[in-house]
Structure formats: structure tokens, C-alpha cells
Amino acid sequence: MMESFFKRENAGRAIGLVVAVAFFAVLPLFIGEGSISLVNEMLILALAACGLNLMLGYAGMVSFGPAGLYAVGAYTTALLLLYTKIPFGLALIAGPVMAGIASIIVGWFCVRRTAVYFALLTLAFSQIIHTIIFEWYGFTKGDDGIVDIPVPEFLSSITNYYYFSLIIVCICVALMWMIVTSPFGKTLQALRENPDRTESIGIHVRRYQLSAFVLSGFFLGIAGSLFCCFNKSVFPDYADIMKSTEMLVVCLLGGIYQFLGPIGGSIVYMFLDKLITGYTQYWPLVLGLVILGLLIFLRGGIVGFIVERVAIARQGSRG
Amino acid sequence: MLRVEEIGKSFGGLMAVNGVSFQIEKGELSSIIGPNGAGKTTLFNLLTGHLSPDKGRILFKEKEITGLSPHGICKLGIGRSFQRTNIFPRLSAFDNVQVAVMSWRRKSSNIFLRVQKMLREETDEILESVGLGDKKEMTAGLLAHGDQRRLEIGIALGSHPELLLLDEPTAGMSPEESGRTVELIQGLARERGLTLLFIEHDMSVVFGISEKIRVMHMGSIIAEGMPEEVRANQDVQRIYLAEET
Numbered sequence: 001m002m003e004s005f006f007k008r009e010n011a012g013r014a015i016g017l018v019v020a021v022a023f024f025a026v027l028p029l030f031i032g033e034g035s036i037s038l039v040n041e042m043l044i045l046a047l048a049a050c051g052l053n054l055m056l057g058y059a060g061m062v063s064f065g066p067a068g069l070y071a072v073g074a075y076t077t078a079l080l081l082l083y084t085k086i087p088f089g090l091a092l093i094a095g096p097v098m099a100g101i102a103s104i105i106v107g108w109f110c111v112r113r114t115a116v117y118f119a120l121l122t123l124a125f126s127q128i129i130h131t132i133i134f135e136w137y138g139f140t141k142g143d144d145g146i147v148d149i150p151v152p153e154f155l156s157s158i159t160n161y162y163y164f165s166l167i168i169v170c171i172c173v174a175l176m177w178m179i180v181t182s183p184f185g186k187t188l189q190a191l192r193e194n195p196d197r198t199e200s201i202g203i204h205v206r207r208y209q210l211s212a213f214v215l216s217g218f219f220l221g222i223a224g225s226l227f228c229c230f231n232k233s234v235f236p237d238y239a240d241i242m243k244s245t246e247m248l249v250v251c252l253l254g255g256i257y258q259f260l261g262p263i264g265g266s267i268v269y270m271f272l273d274k275l276i277t278g279y280t281q282y283w284p285l286v287l288g289l290v291i292l293g294l295l296i297f298l299r300g301g302i303v304g305f306i307v308e309r310v311a312i313a314r315q316g317s318r319g
Numbered sequence: 320m321l322r323v324e325e326i327g328k329s330f331g332g333l334m335a336v337n338g339v340s341f342q343i344e345k346g347e348l349s350s351i352i353g354p355n356g357a358g359k360t361t362l363f364n365l366l367t368g369h370l371s372p373d374k375g376r377i378l379f380k381e382k383e384i385t386g387l388s389p390h391g392i393c394k395l396g397i398g399r400s401f402q403r404t405n406i407f408p409r410l411s412a413f414d415n416v417q418v419a420v421m422s423w424r425r426k427s428s429n430i431f432l433r434v435q436k437m438l439r440e441e442t443d444e445i446l447e448s449v450g451l452g453d454k455k456e457m458t459a460g461l462l463a464h465g466d467q468r469r470l471e472i473g474i475a476l477g478s479h480p481e482l483l484l485l486d487e488p489t490a491g492m493s494p495e496e497s498g499r500t501v502e503l504i505q506g507l508a509r510e511r512g513l514t515l516l517f518i519e520h521d522m523s524v525v526f527g528i529s530e531k532i533r534v535m536h537m538g539s540i541i542a543e544g545m546p547e548e549v550r551a552n553q554d555v556q557r558i559y560l561a562e563e564t
Contacts, residue, residue: 182430183421183437186410190418193407200367200405201419201478202393203427211428257409 024166033158040162042270043169044227049250049262050176051219056248057256058180059212060192061111062119065126066220066247068106071239073099073221074228075133078146081229088152092225099221100214102129107213111206114195123241130239145235149228165226172219173263179215180259188212249287252294255301264303320345320514321397321482326365326375326385327538335361337538338375343482343516348508350517350525353535354558359518360402362535363486367399368392379482393422398480400471402487402518408460412451412470415459417442419477442477448507449473465496472504482514489524497521501528526550 024043028036048070055061073095080091106125110118133140140146155161179185191198191208199205228234237243246269254265272290277283298305321343328336335358343349351359364370366377368389377385384392407415420438421427446455449469454462459470468488475483488504489497505528508515519525525532525546532549534542542552549555 179430181434183426183432183434184428184430186414186434187418187421187427189410190407190414193409194405196369197401197405197407197474198418199389200369200393200399200401201474202390202422204388204390208428 021170025163028159028162036162037158038270038274040158040165040230041227042266043162043165044223044230045246045250045270046263046266047169047172047226048220048223049247049254049266050173050259051216051223052247053251053256053262054176054179054188054219055209055212055216056251057258057261058185058192059188059209061209061212062115063110063122063216063244064119064241064248065106065122065124065129065244066216067241067243068122068126068129068239069099069103069217069220070224070227070243070247071129071133071234071236072102072217073224074234074238075140075146075224076221077225078149078228078234079140081149081151082146088155088229092229095225095228096218096221099224100218103214103217104210107210107217111209111213123244126239126241126244130236130241133239134236140236143236145233147233149232149234151229151232155229161230165230168222168226172222176219177259184208184211249291251301252291253301255304255307257300258303258307261301261303265301268302320347320380321366321516322378323366324376324378326362326372326377328361328365328370328372334538336365336372339535339538339540340375341533341540341543343514345481345514346512347530348505348515348517348528349531349533350519350529351533351535351540352519352522352525355520357520357535358538359520359535360486363399363484363518366392366484367397393478393480396479396481397484398475398478398482399484400468400475400486400488402490404464404467404471406459406467406470406474408458410459411455412446412457412459412462412466412473413442413455415470416445416473416477419474420445423478445473445476448510449476450503465492465500468492468500469503472507476507476511480513482516483508484516484518486518487520488517489519489521497524504528 027039048066052063052066055063076098077091077095080086080094081088110121110125113121134142136142155164187198187203187208191203191205195205224238250265250269251262252265253268254261254263273283276286280286294301300308323339323341325338325340326336327334327338339362351362353359361370365372368387368391371386376383379395379397384395407418417438420442424438426432426437443452443455446452449472451466451469451473454466459467462470472488485504489500492500501524504515507513517525517529529546532544532546533540534549534555536558542549542555
């Protein structure tokens with residue numbers, strides 16, 4: 001009985017996946033370039049948030065500085081394309097690799113502390129990264145940012161770039177799904193629930209936390225690189241605390257205990273962002289209220305809420 | 320199997336564990352009793368690496384383990400349960416045990432295997448053996464207190480310990496439940512050939528199953544022997560049994 005239940009669940013997942021991918025694949029046929037550009041932004045935000053959620057939701061490590069690593073990815077790609085002649089593909093890959101290396105260094109310090117001290121360390125490091133970018137004018141062009149980043153011809157059209165990022169985002173999400181459903185992913189969840197107990201079943205807690213940190217950083221780096229090539233520009237804002245907050249809000253909005261949480265969160269976030277900024281300039285105010293409402297009434301986030309309702313409905317129909 | 324030599328630990332000015340020495344043979348079912356604050360849990364924490372001793376040595380299977388990390392000591396074959404229920408509350412009972420089994424099988428860091436299909440039989444078998452076979456899909460944090468205590472033992476069994484340290488496994492249980500749990504533990508020890516070391520402050524729990532009892536008081540072991548000997552010991556009666564009347 002259990003077996004058939006799992007199979008049915010898997011079949012449901014597979015159908016959902018195909019529908020979702022097909023939806024995004026045909027989307028450009030129905031909406032204009034402006035909207036496609038927004039959807040693209042949303043996809044990249046979703047990727048960044050999923051990356052952050054590996055450590056936030058799965059390993060229970062609250063980071064206030066994901067934007068720092070995102071910016072490392074973006075700036076690495078941008079600077080390589082600006083100063084060197086290396087192929088576009090390599091520059092794109094160098095972003096997440098560099099973000100991964102930065103995560104090893106940052107993470108090595110951060111995992112030595114827990115909870116609020118961990119969070120503050122991540123914030124401190126992202127501020128350091130922001131400052132380096134901002135002040136090192138000769139190399140990073142400071143707050144002028146880097147504009148007119150050369151990207152290949154075939155990616156200069158918005159629709160083409162949209163398909164390009166759709167493919168990369170899909171691959172990354174699949175990889176992350178693989179990670180969270182592996183023994184490693186389950187062990188991270190145990191670590192989130194009870195680090196001390198995890199240590200007592202023979203797990204080297206810091207090593208696992210560092211691994212989660214680096215994986216997170218790697219995916220944040222991909223998102224950064226992807227976004228910088230889409231915009232053809234980078235600015236110090238990428239490493240800003242506002243950007244970190246945005247990623248955290250997206251995760252919370254969707255629900256950090258659900259794999260699809262950050263994806264759902266980014267869809268809702270982009271909608272709210274564009275909808276509300278159309279009516280009022282007080283978007284941050286509305287955002288503040290949304291966060292308040294979430295934390296008080298919807299702790300599991302939107303996706304978490306839906307999953308919970310479905311589970312209750314299923315139990316009801318069975319009983 | 321386990322040899323403890325003159326270990327000591329102090330917190331500030333307080334000597335929590337003061338020059339304790341003892342030895343445990345393979346297959347032994349023994350216990351450490353003593354009133355609250357005697358230093359029993361501190362002693363356990365020294366044995367499992369949660370604390371490192373100020374002095375003395377701990378040898379497990381003739382190998383020195385003094386000052387190793389908890390995960391290192393677990394890997395060598397010492398498992399433990401905790402006095403305060405210490406489980407993974409948001410995970411299912413099944414997952415709770417499975418993560419321990421995965422760790423013991425050295426699969427925890429693998430990202431290519433599917434966790435859903437892994438080590439199911441072994442995990443199920445452990446859950447059955449602690450009486451949670453029919454509750455395995457339940458969220459651990461929602462289980463009844465007694466079930467959580469048994470799950471705790473299940474997690475400890477998941478890492479296939481040779482020596483299992485149980486810190487007040489019946490804490491907070493009703494007398495009948497305590498009795499059942501003690502029987503369960505006895506059965507498990509027999510089936511799996513475990514060496515057990517209990518900590519208890521409730522003497523009635525351990526008299527039935529311990530082959531050897533050590534009495535701790537103010538950081539030192541003041542008596543050691545068969546249950547009857549310990550019961551007859553004057554010092555023990557004075558400092559310990561008197562407390563209950």
C-alpha cells in the first residue's frame with residue numbers, strides 16, 4: 001500500500017514538473033518582451049533563493065549575507081568578460097566557482113559560531129564584500145558599476161536569454177532536488193533539527209555545515225552570474241543588505257521547509273513588487289506589512305500552507 | 320572494554336567529577352546511580368566527548384579516546400541516549416533512525432543516492448525492536464513522551480554501538496511504562512549483545528537489571544558492587560537511601 005502511495009506521489013510530481021516546464025517554455029509566445037524580462041528576473045531570483053534555502057531551510061543556518069556571494073559570482077563573470085578574452089562559457093562558470101571558493105573562506109569562519117552569531121558573521125562578510133566592490137574603484141569601477149558587459153550575439157535577445165536561463169535554472173533546481181533527497185540532504189535536515197544529537201550519531205557537524213554553506217554559495221554564484229549577463233551590467237547593490245533581505249523574504253514568503261517554497265515565493269514576490277510599485281511608491285512599506293503578516297499568520301510560508309492543506313484534505317478523504 | 324582512569328572535571332570551583340576510575344567488561348549491564356547533582360551526567364559527557372576532562376584518561380577497547388570529539392567517539396562504537404529527550408522533532412520517526420543508520424554506514428555525505436529507498440529494512444527492524452513499527456511515519460515531535468524516549472533509544476541503536484550509555488532512559492515515565500521500557504532495553508541488550516551503562520537516580524529501575532552498580536556522590540564513586548552489596552552498604556544507605564525517606 002505504501003509502495004503504491006509513493007508511486008502515485010512520484011507520478012503526480014512528474015506531471016507537475018512537465019506542466020511547469022512546458023508552461024515556461026511556451027510563455028514567450030504569449031507575452032511581450034517586457035514581461036519575459038520580468039519572468040527571467042523571477043527565475044534567477046528563484047534560483048538564488050533556492051540556493052540560499054539549502055542552508056536556510058534544510059540545514060537551519062540563517063544567513064543575512066547571501067547577496068555577498070551572489071555578487072562574487074556576478075562580479076567574477078563581469079570582470080572576466082571586461083578585462084580578459086576568455087570564452088563566455090568559462091566566464092559564466094568562473095562566477096559560481098569563485099563564489100564557491102569565497103564560501104569556503106567565509107563559511108570556515110561562520111560555522112564556528114551558531115544562531116545569531118552565525119547570522120551576524122554572514123552579514124559582516126557580505127558587508128566586507130560590498131565595501132571591497134564599492135571602494136576598489138580602479139578594478140571594480142566602484143559605484144559606477146560595470147556596464148556594457150560583452151555577451152555573445154545569440155544571447156543578446158531577451159527571449160533567447162530567457163531560454164538560456166530557463167535551462168540553467170532547471171538544471172540547477174534538479175541538482176538541488178537531488179541534493180536534498182540524498183542522504184546528505186536528510187542529514188542536513190537532522191542537523192537543522194538538532195545539531196547536538198547529530199553530532200552524537202557520528203556526524204562531523206561543522207564539516208556538514210560548511211558543505212551546505214559552500215553549495216549554497218555556489219548556486220548563489222550561478223544566479224549572480226546569470227543575472228549580470230542578462231542585465232549586461234553589475235553594481236555594488238548586488239552585494240547590498242537589501243538584496244540579501246530580498247532573498248530571505250522570498251524564502252520566507254514561499255516557506256523554507258518546502259523545496260518549492262523559494263520558487264513559489266519568488267513568483268509571489270515579483271507579482272507583488274510589480275503590482276504594488278504600479279500603484280504606490282511605498283513598496284517597502286507594503287513589503288514590511290507582508291513580512292509581518294507572514295511571520296505572524298503564515299509561519300510555513302505560502303507553499304507550506306498549501307502543502308499542509310492538501311495533506312489535511314487527503315487525510316480527510318481517506319478517513 | 321571501557322576503562323576510566325582517574326578522570327576529573329571541574330566547573331569554576333565545583334569539582335563535578337573528582338578522580339573517578341572504573342572498568343566495564345564486554346557484555347556487562349551496569350549502572351551508575353546517585354542523587355541529583357552527583358556528577359553522573361557530567362561523567363557521561365566526558366565519556367562521549369561532549370566535555371573534555373581536566374585530568375585522567377579514558378580507554379575504549381584499549382584505545383585512548385580522551386578528548387576526542389562526540390562524532391569521533393560515536394564512530395568508534397559508543398552510543399548514547401540523553402536525559403532530556405533529544406530527537407529530530409520535525410522529521411518522521413523513520414527518518415530519525417534512518418539518519419543514524421546512514422551515518423553508521425558512512426553514507427551521510429553521499430549526494431547521489433536516493434534517501435527514500437535507502438536502508439529501509441535495517442531502519443524498520445530497529446523501529447520494530449523499540450516498539451515503534453506502526454508509528455514510523457509519524458512526526459517525531461508529535462509522538463507521546465514514552466514513544467519519544469523509545470525513539471531516542473532507536474536513534475542510539477542506529478549507530479550500532481557496542482557500548483550504549485543510557486542517561487535516565489525512563490525519566491518522566493509512569494511506573495508501568497518504566498517497567499516496560501526496562502524490559503525492552505534488557506531484551507535489546509541480549510539480542511544485540513550490547514554492553515550497557517545506565518545512569519539513574521531512581522534506584523528501583525536499575526536494581527532489577529544491573530549486574531553491577533556504582534554509586535556516585537559529590538563527584539566520586541563511593542561504592543561499587545552487586546546490587547545486594549550496594550544496598551547493604553552503610554555509606555550508600557546514609558547518603559542515598561536516606562534521601563528518599
